[in-house]
Amino acid sequence: MRYISTRGEAPARDFEGVLLAGLAEDGGLFVPETWPVLTSAEWRKLRGLPYPALAARILALFTGGQPDEAALRPLLEKAYAGFGHPATCPLVQIDTRVFALELFHGPTLAFKDMAMQALGLLFDATLARRGERVTIVGATSGDTGSAAIEACRDRAAVDIVILHPEGRTSEVQRRQMTTVLSPNVANLAVAGSFDDCQDLVKAMFGDAPFREEMKLAAVNSINWARVALQIPYYVSAALALGAPDREVAFSVPTGNFGNVLAAWAARRMGLPIAQLIVGSNRNDILARFLSANDMTVRTVEPSLSPSMDIQVSSNFERLLFELLGRDAKATAGTMRRFRAEGRMPVPDEAWKTATEVFRGFALDDQGTLAEIARLHRDCGYLADPHTAVGTAAALAVPPSDPAIPVVVAATAHPAKFPDAVQRATGIAPPLPPRLADLYQRPERYTRLPADLSAVESFVRAHARRNRGD
Ligand SMILES: Cc1ncc(COP(=O)(O)O)c(C=O)c1O
Numbered sequence: 381m382r383y384i385s386t387r388g389e390a391p392a393r394d395f396e397g398v399l400l401a402g403l404a405e406d407g408g409l410f411v412p413e414t415w416p417v418l419t420s421a422e423w424r425k426l427r428g429l430p431y432p433a434l435a436a437r438i439l440a441l442f443t444g445g446q447p448d449e450a451a452l453r454p455l456l457e458k459a460y461a462g463f464g465h466p467a468t469c470p471l472v473q474i475d476t477r478v479f480a481l482e483l484f485h486g487p488t489l490a491f492k493d494m495a496m497q498a499l500g501l502l503f504d505a506t507l508a509r510r511g512e513r514v515t516i517v518g519a520t521s522g523d524t525g526s527a528a529i530e531a532c533r534d535r536a537a538v539d540i541v542i543l544h545p546e547g548r549t550s551e552v553q554r555r556q557m558t559t560v561l562s563p564n565v566a567n568l569a570v571a572g573s574f575d576d577c578q579d580l581v582k583a584m585f586g587d588a589p590f591r592e593e594m595k596l597a598a599v600n601s602i603n604w605a606r607v608a609l610q611i612p613y614y615v616s617a618a619l620a621l622g623a624p625d626r627e628v629a630f631s632v633p634t635g636n637f638g639n640v641l642a643a644w645a646a647r648r649m650g651l652p653i654a655q656l657i658v659g660s661n662r663n664d665i666l667a668r669f670l671s672a673n674d675m676t677v678r679t680v681e682p683s684l685s686p687s688m689d690i691q692v693s694s695n696f697e698r699l700l701f702e703l704l705g706r707d708a709k710a711t712a713g714t715m716r717r718f719r720a721e722g723r724m725p726v727p728d729e730a731w732k733t734a735t736e737v738f739r740g741f742a743l744d745d746q747g748t749l750a751e752i753a754r755l756h757r758d759c760g761y762l763a764d765p766h767t768a769v770g771t772a773a774a775l776a777v778p779p780s781d782p783a784i785p786v787v788v789a790a791t792a793h794p795a796k797f798p799d800a801v802q803r804a805t806g807i808a809p810p811l812p813p814r815l816a817d818l819y820q821r822p823e824r825y826t827r828l829p830a831d832l833s834a835v836e837s838f839v840r841a842h843a844r845r846n847r848g849d
């Protein structure tokens with residue numbers, strides 16, 4: 381299995397190369413050179429497998445034997461062993477045709493753990509074998525950061541620096557990051573938005589001497605391994621509802637487009653997914669794109685679903701590459717214009733192709749509170765604000781065939797957003813016992829402006845300190 385860059389100017393790599401490289405050298409994102417496609421009989425054979433075994437089978441389709449399924453299986457069993465539900469990611473019926481795929485039973489209570497717990501182990505195994513050390517730099521709007529820190533804390537071959545937008549995460553989200561005092565972990569509160577943090581991370585990767593000196597690695601969904609590890613749960617949910625002999629749809633609360641892209645990948649692999657519903661908050665660039673081919677960047681606005689406060693959705697580039705017939709030159713040109721002009725010129729034909737699969741829906745904060753209240757009142761389900769955007773989208777733009785069930789990606793535990801949940805329902809969901817003293821733990825983080833040289837100096841000092849240079 382080889383991977384190519386969406387911008388066509390970086391050398392192709394194998395899975396291990398992609399895992400360690402993160403972003404391609406030409407600024408593009410790695411995608412499989414060819415997609416593995418399963419027959420109906422092959423999908424049926426996956427039914428009933430425990431989640432770690434299913435995930436190993438799917439991931440092995442993308443690793444080209446390095447590591448192979450036999451090596452991946454114990455690794456994934458270890459990754460999911462600490463999850464708070466025996467099914468890893470249970471499917472819960474919440475309405476007549478709507479199901480919640482609960483992806484938040486991992487250590488940091490958000491869907492990021494589903495990939496990140498395995499990614500940390502993959503990094504460990506790979507770096508130990510190669511005798512190498514890396515510096516992970518990551519951007520977070522709230523959940524990637526804590527999941528990455530939890531997966532990488534105290535690991536011998538990894539230093540990690542996470543950039544979050546100062547004051548724009550929930551307090552629980554911030555504390556989950558900043559109260560981890562392991563020497564290899566550092567947190568930066570950046571004066572700016574998530575998009576600024578993500579730009580800084582990409583700029584560090586674009587600075588070739590710095591990238592080489594620091595041996596930079598990525599844990600954001602710009603890293604293909606993150607997306608690959610998000611595919612199995614769509615497979616698991618679809619099989620449970622009757623695929624490949626029955627079509628399903630997914631509704632995914634969306635920000636950086638990594639989660640819904642994994643669902644798209646499952647569809648590309650032959651899973652019968654009738655429709656993908658993209659839920660947005662007031663930062664509705666994706667909903668505008670899907671309804672009117674308008675992908676114009678606006679200022680990022682804070683909302684009750686802060687993890688989705690994003691305007692530049694990195695993984696959209698992977699979809700764009702496919703929509704443009706895998707034309708890397710056209711993709712690179714389109715992305716250049718997007719960055720220069722703040723508007724993405726997607727040809728009408730490509731846009732129409734996207735709308736055959738994707739539907740978009742945006743919900744403001746009032747609507748989000750109303751949906752959390754409705755779910756609690758009518759369905760007895762306590763949802764976090766991100767999941768509520770997903771359920772509202774599922775009801776607003778469902779597939780026209782009522783026999784097709786809609787699975788909503790329940791991306792965070794309601795206890796991560798107690799203020800919003802309490803405003804909507806009067807209930808403040810408690811944190812699990814292992815996090816009960818979160819508000820009493822000391823925090824450590826550094827404030828910096830959104831300035832590349834300041835951030836690079838910080839990262840260099842952090843890495844050197846840990847390497848004993
Ligand atoms: C709770 C939650 N929901 C939804 C999203 C959006 O997911 P994505 O960025 O993969 O589109 C995020 C952030 O990734 C998140 O943390």
Ligand SMILES: N[C@@H](CCOP(=O)(O)O)C(=O)O
Pocket residue numbers: 519520521522523524525599600601602635636638639687688694
């Ligand atoms: N919503 C994310 C933003 C980063 O997304 P990623 O999937 O690219 O890591 C977050 O919570 O940090």
